[in-house]
Amino acid sequence: MTGTSPAVVAASKLGLTFQTNDGPVQALSNVDLTIGKGEFVSFIGPSGCGKTTLLRVIADLEKPTSGTISVNGMTAEQAREKRAYGYVFQAAALFPWRTIERNVGLPLEIMGLSKAEQAQRIKRTLDLVNLRGFEKKYPWQLSGGMQQRASIARALAFDADLLLMDEPFGALDEIVRDHLNEQLLELWGRTNKTICFVTHSIPEAVYLSTRIVVMSPRPGRVSDIIESTLPKQRPLDIRETPEFLAIAARVRDGLRAGHSYDD
Amino acid sequence: MKAPMYSWQASLAFLLVIFPIVVFVTNVGVPGLAWPYSGFSGGLAIALVTLPAWFSGRLLKLWEAALCFVCAHGAAVLLLGGIRGHEGTAGPGYYLVLASAWLLAWRCVAILSEQRPLSRLASTALRLIIPAIFGAWILIIWEAVTRGAGIPFILLPPPSAIGARIASSLPVLGADVRQTIFKAVIFGYVVGSGTGFLVAIAADRVPFLRRGLLPIGNMVSALPIIGVAPIMVMWFGFDWQSKAAVVIIMTFFPMLVNTVAGLAASGHMERDLMRTYASGYWQTLLKLRLPAAAPFIFNALKINSTLALIGAIVAEFFGTPVVGMGFRISTEVGRMNIDMVWAEIAVAALAGSVFYGVVALVERAVTFWHPSVRGG
Numbered sequence: 001m002t003g004t005s006p007a008v009v010a011a012s013k014l015g016l017t018f019q020t021n022d023g024p025v026q027a028l029s030n031v032d033l034t035i036g037k038g039e040f041v042s043f044i045g046p047s048g049c050g051k052t053t054l055l056r057v058i059a060d061l062e063k064p065t066s067g068t069i070s071v072n073g074m075t076a077e078q079a080r081e082k083r084a085y086g087y088v089f090q091a092a093a094l095f096p097w098r099t100i101e102r103n104v105g106l107p108l109e110i111m112g113l114s115k116a117e118q119a120q121r122i123k124r125t126l127d128l129v130n131l132r133g134f135e136k137k138y139p140w141q142l143s144g145g146m147q148q149r150a151s152i153a154r155a156l157a158f159d160a161d162l163l164l165m166d167e168p169f170g171a172l173d174e175i176v177r178d179h180l181n182e183q184l185l186e187l188w189g190r191t192n193k194t195i196c197f198v199t200h201s202i203p204e205a206v207y208l209s210t211r212i213v214v215m216s217p218r219p220g221r222v223s224d225i226i227e228s229t230l231p232k233q234r235p236l237d238i239r240e241t242p243e244f245l246a247i248a249a250r251v252r253d254g255l256r257a258g259h260s261y262d263d
Numbered sequence: 264m265k266a267p268m269y270s271w272q273a274s275l276a277f278l279l280v281i282f283p284i285v286v287f288v289t290n291v292g293v294p295g296l297a298w299p300y301s302g303f304s305g306g307l308a309i310a311l312v313t314l315p316a317w318f319s320g321r322l323l324k325l326w327e328a329a330l331c332f333v334c335a336h337g338a339a340v341l342l343l344g345g346i347r348g349h350e351g352t353a354g355p356g357y358y359l360v361l362a363s364a365w366l367l368a369w370r371c372v373a374i375l376s377e378q379r380p381l382s383r384l385a386s387t388a389l390r391l392i393i394p395a396i397f398g399a400w401i402l403i404i405w406e407a408v409t410r411g412a413g414i415p416f417i418l419l420p421p422p423s424a425i426g427a428r429i430a431s432s433l434p435v436l437g438a439d440v441r442q443t444i445f446k447a448v449i450f451g452y453v454v455g456s457g458t459g460f461l462v463a464i465a466a467d468r469v470p471f472l473r474r475g476l477l478p479i480g481n482m483v484s485a486l487p488i489i490g491v492a493p494i495m496v497m498w499f500g501f502d503w504q505s506k507a508a509v510v511i512i513m514t515f516f517p518m519l520v521n522t523v524a525g526l527a528a529s530g531h532m533e534r535d536l537m538r539t540y541a542s543g544y545w546q547t548l549l550k551l552r553l554p555a556a557a558p559f560i561f562n563a564l565k566i567n568s569t570l571a572l573i574g575a576i577v578a579e580f581f582g583t584p585v586v587g588m589g590f591r592i593s594t595e596v597g598r599m600n601i602d603m604v605w606a607e608i609a610v611a612a613l614a615g616s617v618f619y620g621v622v623a624l625v626e627r628a629v630t631f632w633h634p635s636v637r638g639g
């Protein structure tokens with residue numbers, strides 16, 4: 001862990017209880033976590049473990065009911081209002097009435113940037129995700145993988161240092177997913193952003209992350225945090241090395257331990 | 264070595280025409296017989312329907328369609344000419360020839376409907392030709408039956424008489440359209456739909472309006488127009504303003520309900536996305552929720568286009584200056600001028616279709632992105 005760098009995300013004793021018709025549901029309980037600048041942190045766990053909820057709390061899309069969270073040294077709400085992060089959802093969520101370039105330009109429009117500034121940033125981010133030439137297309141004219149790349153471009157467009165990704169490649173097939181994983185790593189290496197990445201795929205988590213946060217359900221909590229010993233440069237075939245497999249085994253053990261009291 | 268492929272329409276047309284052929288051939292030269300046995304035009308009509316019925320299976324599809332088209336319509340023209348001046352005298356031969364001609368036209372439309380044209384021009388032409396033939400035959404059968412059976416003018420005038428009435432009353436019809444559509448309908452439609460839209464946004468923004476106003480709006484939609492119209496005449500006078508008021512009441516609610524539903528139509532993910540951009544209420548409304556609501560709003564605009572016309576015409580039954588489509592219908596019915604009533608109905612139908620069509624075209628242009636428009 002890059003312990004000396006300032007914390008981008010710091011959570012302590014974080015808890016969130018949803019009030020539902022079937023009584024209260026503890027989605028997060030007692031989460032302590034510090035994420036430093038430039039880290040790539042994956043959250044992995046079975047469904048219901050609160051990994052998406054945790055990401056939404058960081059993004060101020062949910063309010064915690066106990067504990068504290070700070071993002072870039074501010075409260076989560078202040079950070080959201082300062083547009084401190086870009087968020088990538090499970091689906092591309094592009095607006096079908098806007099072309100790709102106008103979708104990518106959406107946050108820039110809302111921030112009120114000048115047309116020239118918008119055009120320049122749109123061009124730069126579309127280059128970053130290899131979507132040059134598709135500026136004038138509508139989302140429904142693109143494949144699922146390209147749509148998700150456009151949504152990543154949209155999250156990158158306003159240059160936030162923090163990127164929150166909620167199973168962004170979950171709906172894509174494995175070939176496209178491998179390709180996008182590679183591109184994401186390359187992008188991370190080039191931009192030095194901090195990335196929080198929710199996934200339910202062990203190989204994906206191990207391949208991408210500098211740190212893997214293993215979570216378990218009922219109540220949603222962090223059951224293990226695993227530091228990756230893999231180098232920053234990771235070709236796809238690193239996934240066959242013993243080092244990679246050892247980390248994957250540790251993650252699997254962590255997941256099983258979190259589950260052990262379950263029937 | 265290909266056996267002819269007979270369609271059931273052509274075969275049935277041929278069977279139907281056997282009887283007229285036999286009667287015609289056995290009575291050549293006998294004076295005083297009713298059409299189609301009376302002379303050259305009847306014989307030609309019989310020959311015209313026999314020809315494609317006989318040949319249809321042996322031709323290329325498109326030639327068959329063309330032959331059916333020409334012969335069916337030729338026979339129809341001869342048939343309508345033959346009955347003129349002899350209304351109410353038609354015998355079985357007349358209806359048999361009519362039925363076979365109609366079957367051949369059916370065959371023609373059936374072939375055209377199967378075509379999958381490659382060029383845009385041809386497909387546009389087909390989209391127009393098929394309903395045109397279809398509509399023409401509704402008129403032909405209407406005309407042939409009313410004249411052939413001598414149906415009293417009061418019950419159902421033939422379309423040709425309605426057409427003649429339209430042609431001879433253009434100034435009156437024009438004045439009525441100006442009064443009813445260009446004043447009452449357009450004004451009421453714009454104001455009614457506009458307020459429905461604005462109130463929907465207000466109700467979305469202000470919770471107490473949503474809780475309090477929407478149920479009341481439900482009640483307004485249930486108001487019987489027949490009861491409201493005379494009250495509006497009391498309030499706003501005899502001229503078009505009272506009719507516009509009725510139209511406003513009728514169009515307000517569909518727009519309100521649809522816009523409220525439309526504003527709820529944008530997905531959670533999209534709204535969360537706008538939240539991550541710290542987008543304000545109005546920006547989210549303009550950039551996400553209104554575009555997502557557009558299909559609903561256009562639905563209301565289409566519903567309202569026909570409601571507005573009905574409302575204005577019915578409202579005119581309850582007092583109006585001596586002009587207007589509803590006024591004309593109510594007075595001409597009293598004077599037994601049924602053809603004028605039909606003329607107004609035809610004009611109202613045409614105006615309503617044009618109104619609806621224009622709204623639908625704008626809808627296609629604005630919601631081009633919606634799966635129902637882009638097709639997939």
